[in-house]
Amino acid sequence: MRNARQAPWALVALTALVALFMAAPIALSVMAGLVNNYSVGLQSGFTLRWLGEVWENYGSTVTWSLTLALLCVAGNLLLGVPCAYALARSRSRWARLFEELLTLPVAVPGLASALALILASGQLSSFRQSFAFILVGHMIFTLPFMVRTVGSAFQKDELRSLEEAARSLGAGFAQRFLGVLVPAVLPAIVAGSLMVFTLSVGEFNLTWMLHTPLTRTLPVGLADSYASMRIEVGSAYTLVFLLVILPVLWGLQAVGNFIEKHHGT
Amino acid sequence: MSAGHGGFAPSRALLAACAAPAVAFFAAFWLLPTALLLALPARQGWATYFAVLTHGRYLQSLLQTLGLSLAVTLATLVLGALVGITLARQRFPGRQLLLSLLTLPLSFPGVIVGFFMILLGGRQGTLAGLTDALGLGRITFAYGLAGLFLAYLYFSLPRAIATYTAAAGAMEAQLEEAARSLGASRWRVARDVWMPALAPTTLACGAIVFATAMGAFGTAFTLSAKFEVLPITIYDEFTNYANFALAASLSIALGLITWLVLWLSRRWAGTSAF
Numbered sequence: 001m002r003n004a005r006q007a008p009w010a011l012v013a014l015t016a017l018v019a020l021f022m023a024a025p026i027a028l029s030v031m032a033g034l035v036n037n038y039s040v041g042l043q044s045g046f047t048l049r050w051l052g053e054v055w056e057n058y059g060s061t062v063t064w065s066l067t068l069a070l071l072c073v074a075g076n077l078l079l080g081v082p083c084a085y086a087l088a089r090s091r092s093r094w095a096r097l098f099e100e101l102l103t104l105p106v107a108v109p110g111l112a113s114a115l116a117l118i119l120a121s122g123q124l125s126s127f128r129q130s131f132a133f134i135l136v137g138h139m140i141f142t143l144p145f146m147v148r149t150v151g152s153a154f155q156k157d158e159l160r161s162l163e164e165a166a167r168s169l170g171a172g173f174a175q176r177f178l179g180v181l182v183p184a185v186l187p188a189i190v191a192g193s194l195m196v197f198t199l200s201v202g203e204f205n206l207t208w209m210l211h212t213p214l215t216r217t218l219p220v221g222l223a224d225s226y227a228s229m230r231i232e233v234g235s236a237y238t239l240v241f242l243l244v245i246l247p248v249l250w251g252l253q254a255v256g257n258f259i260e261k262h263h264g265t
Numbered sequence: 266m267s268a269g270h271g272g273f274a275p276s277r278a279l280l281a282a283c284a285a286p287a288v289a290f291f292a293a294f295w296l297l298p299t300a301l302l303l304a305l306p307a308r309q310g311w312a313t314y315f316a317v318l319t320h321g322r323y324l325q326s327l328l329q330t331l332g333l334s335l336a337v338t339l340a341t342l343v344l345g346a347l348v349g350i351t352l353a354r355q356r357f358p359g360r361q362l363l364l365s366l367l368t369l370p371l372s373f374p375g376v377i378v379g380f381f382m383i384l385l386g387g388r389q390g391t392l393a394g395l396t397d398a399l400g401l402g403r404i405t406f407a408y409g410l411a412g413l414f415l416a417y418l419y420f421s422l423p424r425a426i427a428t429y430t431a432a433a434g435a436m437e438a439q440l441e442e443a444a445r446s447l448g449a450s451r452w453r454v455a456r457d458v459w460m461p462a463l464a465p466t467t468l469a470c471g472a473i474v475f476a477t478a479m480g481a482f483g484t485a486f487t488l489s490a491k492f493e494v495l496p497i498t499i500y501d502e503f504t505n506y507a508n509f510a511l512a513a514s515l516s517i518a519l520g521l522i523t524w525l526v527l528w529l530s531r532r533w534a535g536t537s538a539f
Contacts, residue, residue, distance in 0.1 A: 008451070011351045018348050022367050022422065025381030028391065032384060039389055083287035086280040095280075098288060105295055107524045109480025111496050112302070112516035113295065115503060119305065119513070120298035140295045143287065173279060204374040204483040209500075219374040219483070226380050226487050231389055238377055245372050253365070 033236035050236035061221035069200040072138045073193045080146035088154035103144045110205030131215050137206040142199050146192040153188035187259040194252040306514040313510050317518040330495040334478035337417040341425045341474050349429025371423045379487025382407045382416045410492045416484045421474040432466040465534050472530030476523035495519050
């Protein structure tokens with residue numbers, strides 16, 4: 001910014017206040033998960049006991065959430081990337097319609113999509129009781145993010161010429177797609193994948209409706225621990241969530257910076 | 266989406282084959298289920314579709330949700346714009362760190378935000394400890410309207426701050442300088458330069474915040490607030506009363522509202538937003 005001015009003190013104070021409002025609960029929660037007694041505070045001394053208790057009671061939810069998120073990314077790559085290509089190249093009215101429809105699960109509350117899914121396939125009990133049921137919900141919710149992110153990368157004009165050049169040199173479609181197009185949009189694919197991963201790990205609105213006592217994810221476990229465990233255990237569990245999600249967010253930021261630097265926006 | 270320069274285009278069959286898996290998946294697990302959901306209330310008569318308007322309890326829940334979401338949206342936009350503009354203008358050490366801290370909660374599920382409010386204003390919360398030490402008794406705010414409002418605000422502020430910081434950073438500085446050199450007051454600059462420049466951002470961001478607040482389930486669920494919101498009403502109808510047709514009818518109403526708000530904002534702004 002050229003000629004940045006000193007902002008009025010009231011704005012600076014407000015910004016500081018908002019920052020405190022955003023940061024204080026995170027700090028409190030991290031502290032509460034590591035001290036012996038939240039009501040007493042730091043004087044009660046630090047402990048890893050609560051983290052151990054979380055691992056004992058909810059360890060499986062962490063592994064399942066990570067597995068689901070990875071599967072969700074894989075599913076998005078298989079279904080979403082080719083779909084993004086088709087939507088970017090197609091001029092048909094049906095493509096535009098599908099593009100619109102695809103974003104509906106994001107516009108409509110997760111609760112409604114989950115109810116619909118339960119009504120439609122709730123009777124298929126082996127499906128209903130498996131993690132696949134949750135995976136399907138996560139896929140529906142995340143697909144538009146992947147398709148949109150990768151689709152806008154596919155639309156670049158340079159890419160069309162590149163594809164045309166590859167074709168005129170005799171490359172078949174599979175060769176063009178995997179050898180030329182996918183590498184060219186790789187940063188967008190990585191960014192989309194990290195986004196999908198984050199959304200899947202944190203998804204609650206759909207998942208709470210879709211889960212069963214035997215298929216619980218991290219946020220489902222969190223809700224359970226908040227309702228039934230001591231405040232220290234809930235905090236320690238929240239800390240586990242932060243530890244899972246932070247590296248992915250940093251990765252997302254790094255990819256964002258990379259795209260900006262190398263591809264220009 | 267414009268198709269750019271002509272000439273080369275992959276064949277229709279090829280494109281259809283590329284899209285087919287996603288289309289089949291989406292049709293099987295969203296379009297078909299949603300069609301069933303849309304048809305369900307009809308089984309109990311057409312009046313079921315309007316239950317949200319005709320039953321006092323559901324109408325109250327809807328109005329409460331609308332009011333809360335509107336208040337949260339306004340507060341989020343005002344605070345987000347002010348903080349965003351400040352952050353876009355100021356250069357200070359640790360600015361990037363502060364920005365990433367402020368946007369970190371974007372990835373939190375609503376349940377965590379609800380829990381944060383319990384840490385601040387619940388029975389064992391910071392405020393309760395403070396007021397207890399002052400001899401005022403343990404004051405709580407987490408389980409009522411104030412807790413819900415602050416939780417929703419916490420949930421939506423990161424998005425608004427990130428959006429406004431980006432938009433204000435891209436704003437033309439010359440126009441503002443010109444206005445200032447012509448003797449415009451701070452307030453006039455804000456009204457005549459900033460507000461028009463940030464109007465599209467406000468529209469898009471406001472629609473998303475409102476729609477998210479309307480559909481927020483995890484936060485209200487964790488706080489199990491005395492102030493009932495529509496997603497909780499739907500959840501109760503479905504799980505506690507097994508009243509599927511009614512739950513479907515209320516979901517349709519809720520989905521229609523959020524979709525319409527997002528659609529209108531896109532229409533007006535001419536850009537996509539989600």
